[in-house]
Amino acid sequence: MSQFDASATASAVELAPAPPGRRRATRRAGGDRPRRARRTSVFWLSAPLILIAVTVVVLPWTGLLHDPHQQDLGNPLAPPAVLSGGEWSHPLGTDKLGQDVLARLVEGGRLTLLIGLVGALVAIGPGTLVGVLAGYCRGWVDVVVSRVIDAQLALPFILIALAVIASQGSSLPILFLVLALTGWAPCARVTRSVAMTVRERQFVLGLRAAGASEVRIVLRHVVPNLAGTIVALGTLQVGTAILVESALSFLGLGIVPPDISWGAMLASGQDVLSRAWWVAAFPGLAITVVVLLVNLLGDALLTHHDPRKRRR
């Protein structure tokens, strides 16, 4: 599991703005065409995500789907409709209890996307706060925060999750607590480094010379200059949260029946994988697609969210 954190941190480190010299060079090089390409890439990446989100919210109300909890023990592990022996009444087949995979995929998507969204927010919020504080104040605040971040990143994610869930039981709020505990540190580390570079910019000195208070400088100048990084970090964190939930549910520590998530579906499909691959493959595919889209969107947003490219 820790490799998810590691990859998130690795790509997040690159989010820190390039040194001014390099940045100016890219600004000169960037004409109109790359800007338009970037804008459309944000659109083409966010459109399918919105589509997926709308689908999982709206589709259950239409009555077209089976009840995701309705068991049919006479028809377990029915293959998807396109395979031989499949029926269109269960387009993606059924699991070992005869429950419709498509209905469960949609139902599980709601919870999974919710976890991704809220899980990102609970990690980004405190992470940004602590990171900006440390990066801007420096001194002992920075020393303390940096050590805590290091300590946090040294703890294996699964250890924290096990400790919290074993003592508190498994529920949605506890899952968010785990996501916050494990997600804030990488965010804090990145925002800290960006806040440090913004702090050293000369306009901060100029504002101080004009009599601006430190609180004002942070809220009105440092944080807005971090906005692109925060948005990008947030989208990456959505992907991480979904993966974390899947991993926990897979281990039986996350979402427990009767609630459905993609991770929980993945777990329930593992013991029948050789006979009925579709039970695990579709939620697995859904996780992959959503996380990939979200991460690409994060990258696109980072380059898009820059006043230099906003208008000319």
Place this chain on the structure above:
Amino acid sequence: MANTLEQGTAAGSGRRPGTPPGDGGTGPVLEITDLVIEHRRERSREMFRAVDGVSLAIGAGETVGVVGESGSGKTTLAMAATGLGATGSGGLRLLGRDLRALRSRELRALRPEVQVVFQDPHGSLDPRQSVRSGLRELRGLQPERTSWIDDEALLEQVRLAPELLDRYPHQLSGGQAQRVCIARALVMRPRLIVADEPTSGLDVSVQADVLELLRASQRTAGASMLFISHDLAVVRSICQQVHVMFRGKVVESGPVDQVFTDPQDPYTRRLIEAMPGARWRARR
């Protein structure tokens, strides 16, 4: 309130709004005596003296230059003079008030009296703020001080078209951005302008313009100026007094013409000889 710089100066020759009491306006604007500033070297306990026993004074309306190569402590000195950087030990009086004895609130009230123009004009402007919204913020911070001129007239003062008000920093050329920085300094009606290599980051073609603007606006605003540069020709053209710094120490100081025509210190002599066109100028 007065709307042009000239009128503003006339009103400002008395006590300006926001000027701290106890300042007669007759003493030096900035008085530095035996200033020592030390930095801790990275990853070591060793201390590095960036400024080593420097003394200088700037009278009202005077322009004092500090020249030296990079690393000679010029910028550290400038930052100390503004109260924005490390202040070290030794005498440091701004408008007759000891900068170190001030509480943070008093210091913040005093700060608008000193405005800084930096080397990198783009770094001195928040990339997320248009020129107009940046000025609006300054006006919000110091409503009384900045009410003497409106945005359009202010831009005219620094010879910029009013259309530039809605531009973002990245849409400005280096020269334009530096003019905006000068405008942002002028709007505060400072008693002292600290210009830290204000033309070094600019194209040669605009350097002279910006320099001329700086000189003119400093004169009409009646402010003093501390001019930091490594460019001797520039210092000679703009300053009355000059201090030559070498490794944190002032090795020579005096009126500009005297220092340039009759340098006493070997380092100063070397600097002047290294000036482009020095021989030609000497023959003349």
